[in-house]
Amino acid sequence: MIRFEKVSVTYPGQGRPALDDISVDIEKGEFVFLVGSSGSGKSTFLRLVLREHRSTAGRVYVAGRELNRLATWKVPRLRREIGTVFQDFRLLPNKTVHENVAFALQVIGKPRAQIMELVPQTLDLVGLDGKADRMPDELSGGEQQRVAIARAFVNRPKILLADEPTGNLDPTTSVGIMKLLDRINRTGTTVVMSTHDNSIVDQMRKRVVELENGHMLRDQAQGVYGFQN
């Protein structure tokens, strides 16, 4: 589903590469943690998958496409197969929960009938049944993150990218969010999640890819945070 072949990225004006010779292969339906300290290259990794950046060297394949060869006008199509969740939720404050989730479908031209069916279904899935008419500022952090996940998942993407989704949440709420991501993963969606949260990584015992200063430190099938072979 996602394959990096000897991928390097150097940002203009920076001597040290943000990613250096990374090769990794993520299969369909996998759950992968991307761990490492700030500046290790996690965000660059996710940006490459989203084709917000192109690699300086090597090849990136996502959902069967080689992204360096992908024409700019085809990028929106690629992104419709990827859902993205951020630490800061990025909800639209002037729209209700329902409108926030529906927005993702409206702007890619989904018919109204389909939106009216998919949005309640997805809100139910993420545990926000009955909160469709609330405004984001009436919700707790955990609930806001659930809205963001619903928005990322409502179009049933093949891949879900989560950039530190529990970074702003307390441990109890974080567990709820992890259970939700796990449930989404069980529907066959590939999940790649970057995190600093070692207890989550340790508990979930999923594949861990660890980056440090742009290099890959380990790629471990059922890893724990900070453990090295």
Place this chain on the structure above:
Amino acid sequence: MQLRYVFTELAQGLRRNISMHLAVVLTLFVSLSLVGTGVLLNQQAAIADEQFGSQVEITVYLCNETDVGRCNGAVTDAQRGDIMNAIEENPEVSGLRTESKQDAFDKTLAVSEAQGDTRLLEGEDAAVTVEDFNDSIWISLVDPERSEGVESAVATLDGVKLIRDQRELLEPVFDVLDAAQWGALGVAGFLVLAALLLVGNTIRLAAFARRREIGIMRLVGASTLYIALPFLLEALVTALLGVLLAGGALAALLRFVIHDQAADELKFMPWVGLGDFGVALGAIALLGPLLTLLPTLVLTRKYLKV
């Protein structure tokens, strides 16, 4: 594509940024009005040129007994024959007629009679008599713009007192039309530049106000066109308002200034009409949307890049 979202965004965008949009509309209104006025003046100059240019003649005055300067006594029959030959053989000449000094005197007398004062021209002690006038040859030209050939062919011949090109009399009228036309277009040029900068600023502000929505649209895979469409429609709406106002101003100029004032007072001059107004309106209807859509396309590519 769901157009409902696009139109909701359009209405919201217009409302949210109303003062900037108003500034763009007003600048467009004034600059397009000036461009339209420039186009109308251009048409007016062409009409005047066509009307008077074809009627313009060159007049060759022949020497009199009393004339001094170039003349050496009255023109002789031989000299007159040479002059007529030189004119008739010139390919730039399309026709000619002669006027005797008596004809010239009669014309002057008729004008004076019409004005009610013929004291200088009549009576035993008249100050101006037939002998003060000259025989003359009135030449019409194939191309009224090109009179130099005829003038130089005749100017040096004996018996010629003076050559007058009537174009010289009309020159000031054309000069004023030209100056007004270029003045209008010049000022319009500066205003057009101001309009372009204002449109640029408006888009920058609008893109900033919508940065969250735009960010999410990019993430979930909305097409560039879909993201840019509210901006393009906003640009189109402001352009159309500017064009409408400018069109109204031009129509008012045509109706109240040209038809009711100028055409009434200067009846000898043909004036621009509805057809010319149509041309000016067409020009600003093309220019207005171009002025707003072009910077919008360039800047949305910059700010809304996927």
